[in-house]
Amino acid sequence: MKPELRALAATQRGLVTRRQCHDAGYRDSELRQLTRPRGAWVVVRAGVYVERVLWEASSGPDRLVLGDVAAHLVVRVPHVMSHDSAARGLSVPLLAGDATQPHLTRDGLRGTRTEAGIKHHSGLAALTDVRSARPLRLTSPARTALDVAREHGLDAGVVAVDHVRSRGVTMEALTGQLDLMSSWPHVHTVRHALALSDPRAESVAESLGRLLLVEMGFTDIDVGWPVAVGGHVFWVDLRVGCHLVEVDGLAKYVGRAAGGLADRPTRSVLRDERRRQAAICSVGLGMSRVMPDDLRGRARERAKEQIAAEHAVTVARFGETLPAHLAEQAARIRRTTPRRLAG
Secondary structure, eight states: OOHHHHHHHTTTTTEEEHHHHHHTTOOHHHHHHHTSTTOSEEEEETTEEEEHHHHHTSOHHHHHHHHHHHHHHHOOSOOEEOHHHHHHHHTOOOOTTTOOSOEEEESSOSSEEEETTEEEEEOGGGOOOEEEETTEEEEOHHHHHHHHHHHHOHHHHHHHHHHHHHTTOOHHHHHHHHHHTTTSTTHHHHHHHHHHOOTTOOSHHHHHHHHHHHHTTOOOOEEEEEEEETTEEEEEEEEETTEEEEEOOGGGGSBGGGTSSBSSOHHHHHHHHHHHHHHHHTTTOEEEEEOGGGGSTTHHHHHHHHHHHHHHHHHHHHOSSOOHHHHHHHHHHHHHSOOOTTO
16 A cells, blocks of 8 residues: 555545545556455455455454444545444444444434445434544444434343443433434333443343343342452342342353453363352352353243242242341442452
8 A cells, every 4th residue: 555545544444445546546457456356455345445454354343343434434425423333433332243234323314224235314413412533423422322222122222321321421411312312213212221221230241131130020130249258259240139140251261362351271260160159159149140142032031931940949048138237248348349340
């Protein structure tokens, strides 16, 4: 890539457009050669290119962001990247399989429409808070979370709202955005997601696990609950009465070289996990363990049956109400000790 074009690409996440290439002196025959199969450049979308070395070094999520930037570069009307694109730019989690399409908000539309694989939404003039993530302009975290709820439904919406609330977005900011959506499609889903949200959730798994418990009829659900045993403080994902629910991600069993979080053999991780569970339950608590895959699709019903059965055993052994000394201990820990997800 010519130096002047490379300098421009550096301001656009490594991407360049056909027009920019022409301005830098490239002929169409050169572009065809550069973008041939296994050529030096990759076509991200029609008329937008990136060097192959950068593309092949990018993960799946990173490639989706490159797709968002490519969409931005080809749309000529004023716009702000929104919905899924804004979520990616702001690191707001999206549920797997829900979000692969670029989204933007602009004026001059009635409703929404998809053009060349880009979903266009109306309402640019109504945006009151826009964030910059060069070269993109993004909807605010509050607006983005609510748009995700409208676009993808309750589960995705609660995950997104939990995330932005855990990072300091206030309910006032969220309800202010909701007021602007009073007559928009699927606004009832947004209201429901706000009502079910909890800023204490620190992961997608915790949010989905809490929704599963809500669906089972539990109402007094504690999130990120601490207990001290043998001089150690352990944090548990979810608690209802004397019963705990842990949502175990696969990453902690997979070595770092393979993209996971484990820095020791799986057998050692499992041994310590079982010792941790035994210590926690020794103070008069029961526990259920589920995996993230158990929280979606057909496995969801089996997970509910499992938790219901194990909860019934816990109630039979220890009753339905958390002992006062454990409640007081948890309150004291929360006042003095920050939560650590690894604990």
